[in-house]
Amino acid sequence: MINYCFQYADNVQFKAASPYPADARVTLKNQLKDDMLVYLGYIFDENSADISNQIKFLNENLEIVISEYNFKRFINDRCKNVDLASYVPRSLQYFVMDDTSPMSQRTGYGTSISRYLVSTFNDMGCNFIAYGGISDREADRLSDYINMMNNYISGFDIYKNTPGGGSIGGFGAAGGKGNDSEDEPPVNVKISLPPKQETLDQLLAELDSLIGLETVKKNLTNLINLVKIRGMREKLGLKTPSMSLHLVFSGNPGTGKTTVARLLAKIYHQLGVVSKGQMVEVDRAGLVEGYVGQTAQKTAKVCDEAMGGVLFIDEAYTLTNAEGEDFGQEAVDTLLKRMEDNRQDLIVIVAGYTDEMKTFINSNPGLKSRFNKFIEFPDYTGDEMIKIFDLMCVSQDYVLNKEATDYVADHLQKLAVDHEEHFANAREVRNYFERCVERQATRVVEEPNIDANSLTTFKLPDVEEE
Template sequence: MSGRGGPTAAASLLQSSAKAFREQHPDALCWAAVLHLCLDRAKEYSAYGKDPRVPQLMKAIEVEIFTQYHGVALGSGLTDDDLAASRESLVARYGENAQAAGHELILAWRSSSESGTEDWSVGPWQELLTRFRVTPEMFLAQKAWPSVPEERPQPIDWRAQLDALVGLGAVKEQVNELRDLLYLQRLRMRRRLPGVEPLELSMHQIFRGNPGTGKTTVARILGAIYTEYGLLKSGHVVSVQRSDLVGAVIGKTEELTKGWIKKAQDGVLFIDEAYSLTGGGAQDFGPRAIDTLLTEMEERRNCLVVIVAGYPAKMEEFLNSNPGLASRFNDELHFEDYSDDELLEIFRRLIARHGIAAPSSALENRVAAWLAARRAGAGERFGNARDVRNLVGVLFRRQARRLAKAHPDEQPPEADWDSFSPDDVPPPPGAIAGLGSERGKGREGR
């Protein structure tokens, strides 16, 4: 199907896509699936089809659908009666003389629906449109979408951030060493001696460390350093994982990987759990992301820094998975697990940031015991600073419940709001349900 067609074509598309979907998938048909099909058609037939936001929207919808299919019962989905009513609504809204193609009308129509109507996908879809700065009218414009200016974060005080990190002595020393190298190189080049060429520096990095040891924070600091000394124009950090880079069909992985690399240009592409791109078997597309990455790293060596991160042992497997991979990275930073004393210091700083008074020795002893039990039980899955952050969240919940029970019919005294009790610390890990659901939400010290 190509070109224009108006409401009649849109109605026909709804009917045919529903039939095809039901024949091929046992899951319930939802509007998110219809929108995904329409975006796929827009890539070929619409003037805005080459815009990078189209595949980004498709990928985001795939994630939403996957989450719903594996998280809740979807029921019967869109019925024939629902589709019939939708066809009538399309024709009534746009009239028989509408010039847009069927898929464009459907995209515009669903994008302007009232949130919460008909099925679960309306709200998430409109949130995606806001995130990518796409309006319903843009689907009907029959021309390329206007470009969106890149939003660059304000420069950070990387020196203060580096100094403020708890522990990480070896990492701090390496970062300062790198900064000193860049500073001296800049001084050398300012002399402009005849015949002297600048040292060609490759700033790609390997970060080895367990979760919650500060890898993402240090990546941002490095981006700021590279910007200050002229290696990068912006130094912004784009964080991705396997799900962002690897597609489900041939050609999709290369497209996704190049799209994220483009977003990271002039900054840092931070690939967390990079080893997940390997070891997926003969039908896995992860290695294609690595091949694309290697090519782009070479072609954009003057405007892109790539940092790959993950568990120490698994990172070795990753680097050995491709003959040209290890040679692209000139430096490694090893992020050690935090000591017990360092974890307590992180705890003190976190609660102070949220207005909680300095902990008593009894509270600190309870927290230290909880973290020790967590470390012993989790092994390499121990989240370091991330687990401290999650524990603080649990303390706030338990504090709120304690105060509500103590003052069931009145507002708790304000003096009690800003302190934790030792009893707010939950039982040792294994006896509490709920902390696991908090894992991964915190970004402190990732």
């Protein structure tokens, strides 16, 4: 990957109408090498380093000659006392210029090379820190730097123009579904098989493109990088500490927990964590029966269906908070045994309201030992809900006139501030959108002349709420 980026740097510099200055003091390839060395110096942590192997990595992969002493001097001179995660590498800027040039857009070539460069930086960083015992500082810095690069290229529609890239905010032409997929009514058991084998880069781009969820994305990026590094250490014959990949997703409804879980199942598959990558969704009714022994059989069957993928249990706290004689605990006991027996090829994600999930996990020592990572899904802000509404309109071929646009923005901003404790977030936005569609249809059907414009335009009466 690194050599390919070097070759592409040469292609960009020496092509006709190159965006790279002809009078530049260094070649674009050497600028790229410098950017890579600065990045690796930035994420380097001396307290968890295997410096001799890391220096060997630098010299072999960056095609440079640098000693341990000079590398540490370089870090002191170039990588300290500055937040490098706020500075976009110059090489990336020129890659983006080339990606978005008229010739690249016309030919369809180059629209993903910037993404390829970001992927190269990510994998290079993971390989580099895999030689030492990874520290929280290294994981955070790597994640922050890669997020900065992704945020930069997303402003140029690089993802949108990349074949197979993720839809923005989870809403796209293919069905118009997104972060609010939890709107679907709970079902006993639902199996989600990926319709196609998307690449890891495509899946990570889709995760990054979801509206909001910044802390969720950062936590998952750190987790994914830890999994990558774990695999690299295994290949190098290094000791690999045990690591639980089971997760607790907590937060209000409609914050994207199910959407993210489906993506994570596919990502785990691409990383080799699970063998198939399907996700089985259940709630209490999908695990519990009303007679002794039946619950264990039902739960075991669901676990069989989830083997090789992810078992997602929504409102998992309902398994233990029922009053009177209840078989939910039988489901929990069966689940814990299967998680232990099949820990190499079964991942379990439990989800629900924040306080209830904390009580659920703390109710059983077995749950507490296996679910040690909580990821909190925050409520959407007013601006984020406006983006979700806009994308719903785009996906269903609706536009808003000026009065309707102003009203929707004001309404959703107020809704984000003044709402009930268990606010439904994107689900509430979708319900509002559907009411707008219904009101618009009622208004338009009475018009004498109906055309495409009237069928696709929301006016103020369509979006006003009583």
